[in-house]
Amino acid sequence: MFQALGTHGPELSPTMALVLDIILLTAAFWLLSGPNRRSAHDVVLMATLVVSVSLLRVVMQPLPNVQPVTAACLLVGAQLGARRGAAFAVMVAMLSNFIMGDGWWTVFQAIGWASVAVLGAKSGLVVDGVYNAGRTALAAIGSAFLFGLIVSFSILDGTFGPVDFAFYLLNGLPFDALHALGNVTFTIWFGAWFSSILAERPTLEALEYTVLDGHGIDA
């Protein structure tokens, strides 16, 4: 609400903030851990992405609700899968808010972007290595409103009734629309490129195995 700009749910004590950070970090590590062993390349790629997208968010902070992180989460989810996409979302939310201001809302932003990453993974934006720009643009629009809805839950502190919350959501629609516009712009310009740098490329070793599997037995 206009008269409550700058307030996002309850104010956290330092201890509570630390606990939330630990929970978020744990969630990120859990999402990243899995049966497949990650190569050094994967780790470096993920770290580079998290740092650069976080910095991009900080730099673009003056533009209201233009959030390149949303489009990045969508594409990371599409290319690297839901788990790694969600982990990426959580880490970007934590790292960028470390600079821009941490609080109760970080949890909701992390959940919001993680949901966007899952949406990206499940929407078939990349099929058989082929990037679908049209579908990505549509998903980028939808993800803006999805993120806006999830982050809005941070305002609920037990005193907001459903009607008040509905009004709160309605009032935020112009900013959600701008968010969607920013997402579409980002995906139109950088979607294909960003998707290509995320694409899984087989290593030389893997290529050799593939060749041997196909032709070596008979040799």
Next chain:
Amino acid sequence: MGQRPFAFALLMALMLPMLPTSAETSTFEEQFSLEWSHDFGDVYITTAPLFHGEQLFVRTSASWGGHDLPSIASFDLNGELLWSFSNSNSTQHDMSPFLLVKSGSGACGVWPWMLITGWSDGTVEARSPTDGRLLWSYHSEPITWGITGSMVAYEDQIIIPTRSGLSSLCASTGAAQWEVETGLGWRNGVSVGEGSFYLGDESGMLWAVSNNATVRSVALDDGKIRHAPLLTPAGLFVQSQGVRSSTVYLIDPGTLEVKTTMKIGGSPAIPLGFDHYVLSADSESVRLYDCTMNCTMTDQAPFRSNGEIAAVHDGHYMLPYNGDAIGWALLELGNNSTFELQTVATGADGYSTAAPAFLQTDTRQLVAFGSDDGEVFVYSTQEKAVNSEPIPAPHDFNWLAQGVVFLLFLSLGGAAIQLLRNQGTSVLKFLSVYVLLIGLLVVDDVALQWSEWIEDSTPTSENKEPWNETWDESWRGTQVVTITLGGEDFTIGGFENYTNVFELTEAACDELDLEIQSESTSMGQYILAFENETGEGWEYTVDGRLASVSSDLKPLDSSSRVHWYPVEAR
């Protein structure tokens, strides 16, 4: 090739939003700097200073508890005192504005340039502006006060509103030509038009006195008429000051019949007429009226001003804020009978009621402000060399605005080129940037309009804010404000006719003697604190429903209940 005209037309259409960016104006602070000031001591300045030629005239008033005498003084434009005279007999507030009279001649004689001063002890003095020499004086009977309203020169007469009537003095000698009894007046200036002199009194009577001293009158209401009635194309514009609110009357100057009435806020300022407009103010708002046919209010903005208003530089108008140091309102009239209000700090800020004085010379512009603390501040633009090549004004280059315009052109140009190359994807790329930039430029306004639309479209709810049995019964059916401060509820009611929450809250804070701090933002007035308590921010409900727009944009009905509380107390 048919695409070229289409691309050109598209480009032209999309460029339309960029045109207004070149219409930026500079602020008062950028144009003016403080030239000099003079402290008169323990007195007030309650009426406008006056420029004439190379001189500035200032009059001061006795103050409550102060010991310095009220005086009139003349300075040159560099602040050197040329002459001054005090009046030890004048012990009440002196707020009758200076009257500067041109030299002339008439049936009663010849007179030079004169500076006429009316005093609260009932004296009227005519002095030479050059050296302050007394030319003549006239004494009217004071009843607590003497002369407090504005005088007017008419042919060879000086028409003065005395405490209990109206007098005509010979401009040459100061001898009384006729005197008539009206009602007891205070700050009740006189105006002239349609063959009559018009003035009001403290009982809500409007008087019309013809030049042969014939008197007509009409009772408006039991309010107080504390300004010179304004003759507009639509009729006489008269404000009657009530206890909490006031009424504007539009009156036929010939028959004195009331044509229209309008409710306004309390303690109205002295209205200023120009062209077919009237600019006035009160404890709630500055208001602009179009009096072409039938005075209608065309614009208003929240601001508390109860004194004088004056025209200043570049067709702007200024009026002081009657409260803590918000400063002065600088009004720029726009198209469609609207105005933009910005506030200016001058040093003469806080509880002032005197209008500024303005002078345009060949080389510069000067504005003088009188403060409630008895100090005059003179601001000036930079002196320009005469008969030399004009020096281009320093231009404050707005990199952000220019950068955005550049990007808009770039994105449009890019889109047009790609369209001609049949590169559909690239056209989309450039257009997406263009649309995003436009979105960024308009999102605040769109969000504001959207919120207002939601507010307007929402059916009025039942009054959910419960009636508190401890409240005064007389508040039922009126506007009531509660402010929760430090866990305690401060409530006041009995208000009527406030049209938005901000105005009502200001009036409530006045009554409750609570300090309110607010700032103007692109989305409206934002309340920062009550009694310096900021908390985590302040919210308000109207009839129990949390509001989603700024308080100055939230409309009220006649029985709305407003509740302010800090966010953490939600």
